[in-house]
Amino acid sequence: xxxxxxxxxxxxxxxxxxxWLSRRNRPAPVVRAVDGISFDIDRGRTLGLVGESGCGKSTxxxxxxxxxxxxxxxxxxxxxQLDRLEGEPLRAARRDVQMVFQDPLAALNPRxxxxxxxxxxxxxxxxxSPAEQRERVREILTEVGLRTDVMGRYPHELSGGQRQxxxxxxxxxxxxxxxxxxxPTSALDVSLRARVILMLEELxxxxxxxxxxxxxxxxxxxxxxxxxxxxxLGTVVEEADTDELFAHPRHPYTRALLAAVxxxxxxxxxxxxxxxxxxxxxxxxxxxxxxxxxxxxxxAICAQPVVPREVSPGHVVACHFA
Amino acid sequence: MSALLxxxxxxxxxxxxxxxxxxxxxxxxxxxxxxxxGIVGESGSGKSVLISAILRLxxxxxxxxxxxxxxxxxxxxxxxxxxxxxxxxxxxxxVPQTPRTSLNPLMTVGRQVERLLRLHRGMDKRAARExxxxxxxxxxxxxxxxRAGQYAHELSGGMCQxxxxxxxxxxxxxxxxxxxxxxxxxxxxxxxILELLRQLxxxxxxxxxxxxxxxxxxxxxxxxxxxxxxxxxxxxAGVDELFERPLHPYTRALVRSIxxIDQxxxxxxxxxxxxxxxxxxSGCRYVRRCPDALAACRRQRPPLIAAANGRRVACHAVxxxxxxx
Numbered sequence: 001x002x003x004x005x006x007x008x009x010x011x012x013x014x015x016x017x018x019x020w021l022s023r024r025n026r027p028a029p030v031v032r033a034v035d036g037i038s039f040d041i042d043r044g045r046t047l048g049l050v051g052e053s054g055c056g057k058s059t060x061x062x063x064x065x066x067x068x069x070x071x072x073x074x075x076x077x078x079x080x081q082l083d084r085l086e087g088e089p090l091r092a093a094r095r096d097v098q099m100v101f102q103d104p105l106a107a108l109n110p111r112x113x114x115x116x117x118x119x120x121x122x123x124x125x126x127x128x129s130p131a132e133q134r135e136r137v138r139e140i141l142t143e144v145g146l147r148t149d150v151m152g153r154y155p156h157e158l159s160g161g162q163r164q165x166x167x168x169x170x171x172x173x174x175x176x177x178x179x180x181x182x183x184p185t186s187a188l189d190v191s192l193r194a195r196v197i198l199m200l201e202e203l204x205x206x207x208x209x210x211x212x213x214x215x216x217x218x219x220x221x222x223x224x225x226x227x228x229x230x231x232x233l234g235t236v237v238e239e240a241d242t243d244e245l246f247a248h249p250r251h252p253y254t255r256a257l258l259a260a261v262x263x264x265x266x267x268x269x270x271x272x273x274x275x276x277x278x279x280x281x282x283x284x285x286x287x288x289x290x291x292x293x294x295x296x297x298x299x300a301i302c303a304q305p306v307v308p309r310e311v312s313p314g315h316v317v318a319c320h321f322a
Numbered sequence: 323m324s325a326l327l328x329x330x331x332x333x334x335x336x337x338x339x340x341x342x343x344x345x346x347x348x349x350x351x352x353x354x355x356x357x358x359x360g361i362v363g364e365s366g367s368g369k370s371v372l373i374s375a376i377l378r379l380x381x382x383x384x385x386x387x388x389x390x391x392x393x394x395x396x397x398x399x400x401x402x403x404x405x406x407x408x409x410x411x412x413x414x415x416x417v418p419q420t421p422r423t424s425l426n427p428l429m430t431v432g433r434q435v436e437r438l439l440r441l442h443r444g445m446d447k448r449a450a451r452e453x454x455x456x457x458x459x460x461x462x463x464x465x466x467x468x469r470a471g472q473y474a475h476e477l478s479g480g481m482c483q484x485x486x487x488x489x490x491x492x493x494x495x496x497x498x499x500x501x502x503x504x505x506x507x508x509x510x511x512x513x514x515i516l517e518l519l520r521q522l523x524x525x526x527x528x529x530x531x532x533x534x535x536x537x538x539x540x541x542x543x544x545x546x547x548x549x550x551x552x553x554x555x556x557x558x559a560g561v562d563e564l565f566e567r568p569l570h571p572y573t574r575a576l577v578r579s580i581x582x583i584d585q586x587x588x589x590x591x592x593x594x595x596x597x598x599x600x601x602x603x604s605g606c607r608y609v610r611r612c613p614d615a616l617a618a619c620r621r622q623r624p625p626l627i628a629a630a631n632g633r634r635v636a637c638h639a640v641x642x643x644x645x646x647x
Contacts (some may be wrong), residue, residue: 052508053479159595189365190535194579194591216508223581223589246583260513262538263584264577266561269542275510277464278478 002040003210004047004064004178009037009073011059015283031282033059035234037073041227043177046204046211048225048242050218050257054279056234057214061182064212065099066090077178095125098171102183104163108155114141114166115151121173136173144169145199161192165199172203180212185220197223218261222246230254233282233290236308240315250317252295289320297321325352326529327376327497332389334368334375341601345371345384347553350626350634353497353529358520360544360561361533362576366596368553369533370419373499376531377410394496412442415490417500417519421482425474431485432458432470435492442493457488461518480511484518491522498523498530504539516543537580541565549573552596552607555626558634569635571614606638614639 011034034056041047051057062068064075066082075082080093098121101107108117115137122133138148144165155163164184171179181200185193197220204211215221221228221242228245230238230253238251249255252275259273275294289295292302301320308318334346346368353359361369374380376391378398391398393414398406418424426434435454439445445453458466461484474482483503490498500519504512520543523530532544540547540561547564549557549572557570568574578590594611606612609619616638618624624636 052510161595190537190576191364191579191592191595194581194589197581198589198591218509219581219583222583256510258583260510261583262513262516262536262542264537264541264580264582265565265584266541267565268584274514278480278511 003043004041005076007038007074010071011063012071032234039229044208046213046225048221048228049214050221051231055231057231061180061214065097065180095174096176097178098176099180100167100171100184104167107167110155114153118170125174140169140173178210182214237318244315250322251319252297253291326355327353328392330390333387334371335387337383343599344602345553349555351548355529356527357545358530360540360547362540363550364596367550373501412493414497415495417486417490417503419502421486422474430471438492457492461488479507483515496528498528501533554607569640570637571612572608
């Protein structure tokens with residue numbers, strides 16, 4: 001059985017300000033930020049979640065960690081049914097589910113020292129004495145490759161790489177089993193990025209962590225994830241094991257995404273595969289394939305709802321032509 | 323073919339409370355008409371300061387302390403401010419890193435392009451309005467008439483960057499400086515912006531200097547590449563040669579430090595961090611991160627050695643024989 005299981009996850013946001021103009025007998029307009037997403041992650045593995053801005057990947061992250069309450073669907077992590085928990089049981093369950101955010105500076109309280117920031121989850125979730133907490137902070141900082149003399153420093157005194165390490169240390173302080181990484185390397189410089197990628201991989205192996213790795217950087221996803229889910233406009237368009245997805249992308253959106261990645265070798269020229277226009281507003285959703293207004297392969301059948309299909313073992317595609 | 327822009331031994335310093343910061347140190351490079359020159363390096367390598375210096379827009383406490391800047395035969399550093407105004411924004415244009423914040427939020431994007439045309443090309447209101455819409459169309463903005471009447475906040479990031487490119491091109495510049503033009507954009511939008519720059523460069527015959535930290539962007543977009551580290555030029559080469567045989571240890575380290583989509587590589591982060599540029603001593607600034615460092619590297623700054631095909635490399639550890647094939 002998989003360690004993390006998400007089924008039929010929906011997150012709809014009501015649109016503010018649209019009320020007085022819309023007709024009264026119509027239902028209030030909603031943005032379907034996440035619309036019926038399902039995925040599984042095996043224990044100790046990394047699932048990559050990719051897609052462009054506005055596809056709903058960060059909303060998925062926030063629902064899975066229950067920072068947002070999902071509109072519908074189930075979220076099971078280990079033996080806990082997160083979608084059903086509220087109050088104290090939810091707070092207790094969060095000890096096992098942690099998150100690392102994209103902007104390492106914004107994610108840290110500027111008025112908290114490194115020691116306080118990293119020990120905060122320990123104060124909330126454990127019964128360790130202050131001396132024990134301090135010992136654990138030292139241990140976890142060493143684990144993420146920081147020297148313990150940063151403990152008294154404040155976020156503005158740290159480099160970008162150090163800040164993200166503090167965020168990772170904070171997420172790992174309570175020894176969680178599942179970590180959601182929302183673009184953890186995007187704000188980092190090239191040389192730091194490589195180090196954080198290697199560190200995340202090493203920590204996963206050594207501590208037996210399970211990751212949901214969210215990124216728009218396909219090369220990093222390829223490096224870290226064993227399985228990949230591709231999202232577009234709140235839905236999953238393709239899902240496969242990493243090697244299979246990168247070798248045989250079947251959905252036009254995945255193909256366009258892969259074709260757009262600039263390869264650091266002038267001799268490798270990818271086949272151009274370009275979608276027209278830009279991502280439409282999630283308010284303007286229609287029936288049928290969400291990509292059809294931009295897809296070069298689109299035809300009349302694409303106005304019909306798409307049923308995801310398994311094209312080869314473990315490779316699922318939501319496209320009429322797959 | 324002679325160079326459009328020649329940067330010679332250019333140095334920029336910033337006076338700070340902690341001491342003198344040497345942001346650009348003796349950089350020499352040139353850009354020819356019709357080519358795209360990439361400038362690549364980590365944050366703090368001096369890429370953006372170099373761009374400001376080319377526009378002579380380094381502000382106090384920063385100062386261009388030495389070097390020469392020649393553009394279309396003019397000595398930019400000697401030119402009076404009034405004459406420079408006629409070049410800056412007209413003959414040399416800039417596409418900035420943050421398109422949305424570079425646009426005026428209180429003015430429609432069309433009007434911003436119009437103002438530029440009236441200022442630099444002396445058009446009347448009507449002609450400027452028509453030309454502005456034509457410019458927006460040229461950068462492939464769909465429905466340009468409607469878009470011209472919109473404000474920056476009503477456009478997507480990719481659309482804002484297209485408007486910035488339209489503004490940069492409105493004066494038919496000979497040199498276009500693009501500072502991380504795709505950073506912060508989605509990959510597919512970024513790819514289209516780069517394709518647009520490449521096409522417009524070809525059409526207009528202008529030289530483009532493209533600043534980026536992304537080696538993929540360099541490989542797919544540029545003709546020649548300058549690699550910078552801590553304010554110094556490490557290596558300058560044609561894009562094919564650079565990726566086929568990177569000579570400078572820093573270039574080699576950069577190439578190995580990024581995960582790749584086209585092949586499996588063993589990721590190797592670059593050792594250490596970009597050094598502090600406050601009160602730097604003589605010698606190569608890469609020495610403390612370099613696996614090939616020699617005793618000479620600490621004492622003496624490596625000279626820029628010339629190699630075949632106009633290639634240049636600044637490294638004591640690179641053998642002369644290795645350079646001249």
